[in-house]
Amino acid sequence: MDYFRPLSIEEALGLAQQPGRLFLAGGTDLSLHMREGRINPLGLIDLGKIAELKEIRLEGEWLEIGSMTTFYDLGQSDLIRKQAKALWQACQTMGSPQIRHQATIGGNLGNCSPAADGLPPLLALGAEVELVSARGRERVLLADLLKRTPLLESGTLIKGFLIPLQGWDSGFAKLGRRQALAIARLSTAFALKRQDGVALEVRAAFGAVGRRAFLSEPLAQSLSGRVLNESWLEDAVKGSQNAVAEALGSRASAPYKRVAVGGVVRQALKTMLGGGNHDGD
Amino acid sequence: MEIKLEVNRKHYILDVTEDERLLDVLRNRLGLTGTKEGCGEGECGACTVIMDGKTVNSCLVLAGQADGRRITTIEGVGSRRSPHPVQKALVEVGAVQCGFCTPGMVLSAKALLDQNPKPTDDEIAVGMSGNLCRCTGYDKILRAVRKASEEVAE
Numbered sequence: 379m380d381y382f383r384p385l386s387i388e389e390a391l392g393l394a395q396q397p398g399r400l401f402l403a404g405g406t407d408l409s410l411h412m413r414e415g416r417i418n419p420l421g422l423i424d425l426g427k428i429a430e431l432k433e434i435r436l437e438g439e440w441l442e443i444g445s446m447t448t449f450y451d452l453g454q455s456d457l458i459r460k461q462a463k464a465l466w467q468a469c470q471t472m473g474s475p476q477i478r479h480q481a482t483i484g485g486n487l488g489n490c491s492p493a494a495d496g497l498p499p500l501l502a503l504g505a506e507v508e509l510v511s512a513r514g515r516e517r518v519l520l521a522d523l524l525k526r527t528p529l530l531e532s533g534t535l536i537k538g539f540l541i542p543l544q545g546w547d548s549g550f551a552k553l554g555r556r557q558a559l560a561i562a563r564l565s566t567a568f569a570l571k572r573q574d575g576v577a578l579e580v581r582a583a584f585g586a587v588g589r590r591a592f593l594s595e596p597l598a599q600s601l602s603g604r605v606l607n608e609s610w611l612e613d614a615v616k617g618s619q620n621a622v623a624e625a626l627g628s629r630a631s632a633p634y635k636r637v638a639v640g641g642v643v644r645q646a647l648k649t650m651l652g653g654g655n656h657d658g659d
Numbered sequence: 660m661e662i663k664l665e666v667n668r669k670h671y672i673l674d675v676t677e678d679e680r681l682l683d684v685l686r687n688r689l690g691l692t693g694t695k696e697g698c699g700e701g702e703c704g705a706c707t708v709i710m711d712g713k714t715v716n717s718c719l720v721l722a723g724q725a726d727g728r729r730i731t732t733i734e735g736v737g738s739r740r741s742p743h744p745v746q747k748a749l750v751e752v753g754a755v756q757c758g759f760c761t762p763g764m765v766l767s768a769k770a771l772l773d774q775n776p777k778p779t780d781d782e783i784a785v786g787m788s789g790n791l792c793r794c795t796g797y798d799k800i801l802r803a804v805r806k807a808s809e810e811v812a813e
Contacts, residue, residue: 381660381677381723406719410700412678422677424723450713474789475767477701479713480720558788559702 380421394533403485441541445484464499464548464567474559484536493562497591501583502567508537549650562586594621618643662726667735675722682717693733704790707763714770733762748807754799760792768804
């Protein structure tokens with residue numbers, strides 16, 4: 379196996395044109411998959427030395443996050459806390475301190491585990507993904523990208539994420555078998571554009587429910603344009619239970635998750651609505 | 660493949676294989692066997708080392724990813740004559756039984772206190788959450804970290 383440590387995106391893309399090579403982000407999943415023999419790459423292209431991929435910054439109407447930003451760095455960022463609360467929350471609880479120091483948000487998408495903690499928040503926040511390859515650049519809504527199979531063409535690099543600065547509130551919650559180091563059994567992120575006590579627009583995302591994280595459009599529509607009150611909250615809970623039941627069908631986990639999602643959604647909404655204090659200060 | 664490492668303030672240039680892990684490099688090439696392999700999949704934290712000031716599971720770091728980085732292992736923390744406050748507190752509180760998790764526990768606690776010398780109990784719990792112990796139980800370990808933090812802060 380070859381091991382490359384490119385210093386620029388261009389160099390990395392050039393290296394990726396040979397078949398059988400994989401991009402290496404944090405490696406917390408990839409290195410395990412290699413040891414288990416699930417993948418046998420001919421070469422690894424370690425992205426760890428490309429500084430450009432580790433930036434978090436405001437660019438016009440967008441919050442830009444480089445794909446090699448670690449969960450720890452996201453969880454420490456005031457920009458993320460203020461502009462992308464649900465993502466910030468997910469970064470506090472993903473894995474363990476050791477994993478958060480190493481695992482990256484781009485790797486979270488590239489690996490695309492059904493339980494990936496970073497994806498429901500990015501979906502709810504309306505994130506777009508910037509992809510680059512030797513063939514060119516592409517900007518695509520994360521929600522659309524997640525419908526593709528395979529997720530990425532070979533040689534395609536996840537450059538970063540762009541979150542629109544719309545002033546939405548957002549919240550995340552997950553259910554694991556214990557507090558730390560637990561793969562999410564269920565996760566949810568909500569985002570909300572509100573004005574004068576009315577939910578103008580809503581996005582609702584779920585993780586660890588089926589093959590990949592997804593946005594529930596019917597749920598979002600049923601909750602949009604309504605007064606934020608107790609019955610809105612109860613409908614959000616019931617609607618989430620329906621969305622999860624539908625997504626899981628007859629899977630063995632369905633009877634558990636379609637009930638459990640109610641509590642997880644309540645927790646996410648509580649942090650999102652929490653007394654109108656938008657940035658958690 | 661050649662990598663450069665700084666381990667416990669010593670500089671090394673090593674020829675490693677591409678699929679080798681930092682854990683293997685430390686134990687097999689440098690003989691630093693204080694770093695333990697527990698689960699080998701990033702769950703237990705026994706292989707914790709400090710890399711550029713942050714804890715990582717050395718079983719999940721490929722040797723190439725450690726190139727150019729500064730590593731602290733348990734061999735680089737304290738000495739028999741002058742143990743680190745965390746080590747001292749673990750002994751005094753009686754927070755060590757089989758000791759297999761202890762090197763990782765010490766490094767997580769040291770990294771926490773280096774960054775945050777006066778952590779709250781919640782911050783200690785989060786800081787230590789990536790390290791599993793299967794015999795002592797966590798109460799004494801967390802108490803020892805609290806005790807060490809009081810000593811560090813003085």
